[in-house]
Amino acid sequence: RELIRFSSPPFPLPYVWERERVRGARSLEKFETINKRVGVMRSISRRWSLGALCLLAALWLAGCHLQPRLAVTPLPAWDAAFDRASGWVGGDGASSTPLGGGRTLWLFGDTFVGRVEGGRRVQAQLIANSLAVQPGPGSLEFFYRNDAAGLPLAAFAPPDGGAWFWPLHAVRTPAGLFLFLLQVERTDPASVFGFRVHSTMLARIANPEAPPAAWRPELQPIPGTDGRRLVGTSVLTVGGVCYVYGTVEDAPGRRRAIVARVASERIWDFAQWRFFAGQGWEPDSGRAVPI
Numbered sequence: 001r002e003l004i005r006f007s008s009p010p011f012p013l014p015y016v017w018e019r020e021r022v023r024g025a026r027s028l029e030k031f032e033t034i035n036k037r038v039g040v041m042r043s044i045s046r047r048w049s050l051g052a053l054c055l056l057a058a059l060w061l062a063g064c065h066l067q068p069r070l071a072v073t074p075l076p077a078w079d080a081a082f083d084r085a086s087g088w089v090g091g092d093g094a095s096s097t098p099l100g101g102g103r104t105l106w107l108f109g110d111t112f113v114g115r116v117e118g119g120r121r122v123q124a125q126l127i128a129n130s131l132a133v134q135p136g137p138g139s140l141e142f143f144y145r146n147d148a149a150g151l152p153l154a155a156f157a158p159p160d161g162g163a164w165f166w167p168l169h170a171v172r173t174p175a176g177l178f179l180f181l182l183q184v185e186r187t188d189p190a191s192v193f194g195f196r197v198h199s200t201m202l203a204r205i206a207n208p209e210a211p212p213a214a215w216r217p218e219l220q221p222i223p224g225t226d227g228r229r230l231v232g233t234s235v236l237t238v239g240g241v242c243y244v245y246g247t248v249e250d251a252p253g254r255r256r257a258i259v260a261r262v263a264s265e266r267i268w269d270f271a272q273w274r275f276f277a278g279q280g281w282e283p284d285s286g287r288a289v290p291i
Contacts, residue, residue: 081134127153129156163198164184165184168180225285
């Protein structure tokens with residue numbers, strides 16, 4: 001206790017000793033003894049701190065060694081495919097999934113449709129989503145719909161027209177192409193952020209081999225999803241089983257990952273879904289625990 005009192009900040013040792021001396025509580029001899037002990041403790045503490053830092057550095061290096069080594073190289077042909085002067089000129093929230101036959105599906109959220117002049121978008125309109133089919137490297141076929149006047153419309157839209165879709169991810173299975181769509185609705189037209197997430201929808205495309213203009217999505221809401229619980233942010237297929245990842249907000253401003261699994265040919269049947277619940281897999285999404 002005395003060593004802590006004599007060595008702790010915010011006061012330096014001489015000030016602390018002077019305060020105690022005035023109170024008649026210590027002698028100079030004891031002060032020197034304590035000062036020496038403090039010096040020894042500080043020396044030991046420095047050695048332990050250095051050793052701990054060396055151990056942490058060694059563990060960090062070992063962890064880096066165990067990570068897969070990735071090679072990153074430019075892909076000019078792919079860059080050029082997205083460098084466009086008219087039509088589709090930009091989109092956010094991009095994700096991709098194999099369509100089969102060497103093709104890749106790209107999904108985009110908010111999308112600009114217009115022209116680019118001098119490196120800037122001009123006469124561009126914003127739609128909620130779009131897509132592209134990539135037959136091979138360096139080639140992209142973008143798709144969005146148009147109204148009777150030729151103005152751009154989102155590729156996917158709720159049938160009632162009272163909200164919009166932001167795509168999450170998609171998966172191709174033997175039963176067709178399935179897209180996870182975030183349904184969003186406006187809450188305050190005067191605010192840029194005046195919207196809320198309503199639910200997550202699952203869309204089924206029965207003819208993914210056809211051009212996107214011929215797709216007629218079937219829609220159904222994923223049970224138990226709302227602004228707090230989202231499903232379909234990423235999908236991984238392993239051994240004929242789809243692992244559908246999502247997030248749950250377990251505290252204000254904090255989201256954690258959850259996961260469900262289902263046989264790939266039964267993904268349209270929500271009764272077959274099972275959510276990881278810690279000790280096993282449960283049909284109730286409300287029992288899903290963060291992974």
